[in-house]
Amino acid sequence: MKLIDLHAHSTFSDGSLDPAMLIDLAERRGLxxxxxxxxxTVAGVPHFLAHAANKSIRVIGGIEISAWYDRExxxxxxxxxxxxxxxxNDTLSELQRARHQRNLDILDKLNELGIDLSYDDLETQENSQIGRPHLARALIRRGMVRDSHEAFNRLLRQGAPAYVEGRWIHAIDAIRLITAAGGAPVLAHPALMDASLNALxxxxPELRRVxxxxxxxxxPTHSRKQRQCLLQLAAEHRMIATGGTDFHDNSDNGIPLGGSCRSIRVPxxxxxxxxxxLENGRPAR
Structure with missing residues (x-):
C-alpha cells in the first residue's frame, strides 16, 4: 500500500522540521x-515546492486555516x-496579528499563575509563527511540565487556566478565501469538533453550498466507527475523503509521518x- 500524508506542519507554523526536511523524511519513509x-500561513509553500521539484514524491502546497462556525x-x-x-495573504496577515496578540494574552495569564515566561523564552526559527505548541515546549524546557500533553491539559487547552480564545475568521469566509485562491477546501479532523457527528x-449542507x-x-484519533460515519457523510454530500497524521514532529504520540499499521494509513x-x-474542478464522486 502506498503511504501518503495530506496533513503535515513545518517550522513555518508549529512543526519541528522545515519544509525541505519534511520532504526528505517523507522520502525516507517511502511516501x-x-x-x-x-x-x-503559506510562507513555507515556496520552499516546499522548490525542494520537491527534482524529487519523485508528489507534493501539494496547502494551509490549515483556524476558523469558527456558530461558536464552534x-x-x-x-x-x-x-x-x-x-x-x-492579506487575510492571513490579519490572522497572524491576532495569533500574536493571543500569545501575549496567554503569557500574561501564565505570569498571573506565577509562571515566569516571556516571549524571549519561546525558541522559534526565522519566519516561524508562534503558537501554543511553542509555549508548551518552553514550559517543558523550564521543567514546569513533563511533556506537551501535560502542558495542554494543565494550562493551555480550552477550559484550562491559561487558555485564551482565538480570534479567527468565519468558516464560510475561510472556505470562500481558499476557493477564490484556486484551492480545495476540506474540513479538518471533523470528529474532534465539540459538536457531534449528527450535528455535523x-x-x-451549508458548508458544501459555499x-x-x-x-x-x-x-489518528478518529475511531473506525467515526471514519465509517464520515465516509458515509462524504458520499451523501458528494464530497471527497482525505486524511493525514497532523504531523508536527517525530515524537507526536508515536505516530510517524505517513502513519503506520498501528495508527492510520491514508489510502x-x-x-x-x-x-x-484540483485539475477538473469537481469531486470525483
Missing amino acids: AALALTDHD SLHILGYGLDHTDRRL ATLL GLIGLEVHY YSCYQELVDY
Missing part, C-alpha cells in the same frame, strides 16, 4: 505523496491554492481524488 498544511472552533484545510494570492450532518469539497476522514485514492478535483 508517495505529501501535503504541507501549516497553520494560517474548527479548521479548514486548503489544498493546491495560489500561495501568492493577494487577498489570501446538519452543518454540512464550496467545501471534502472531509478529513482518515485521522492513495485520497490523493488521487484530491488531484482530480
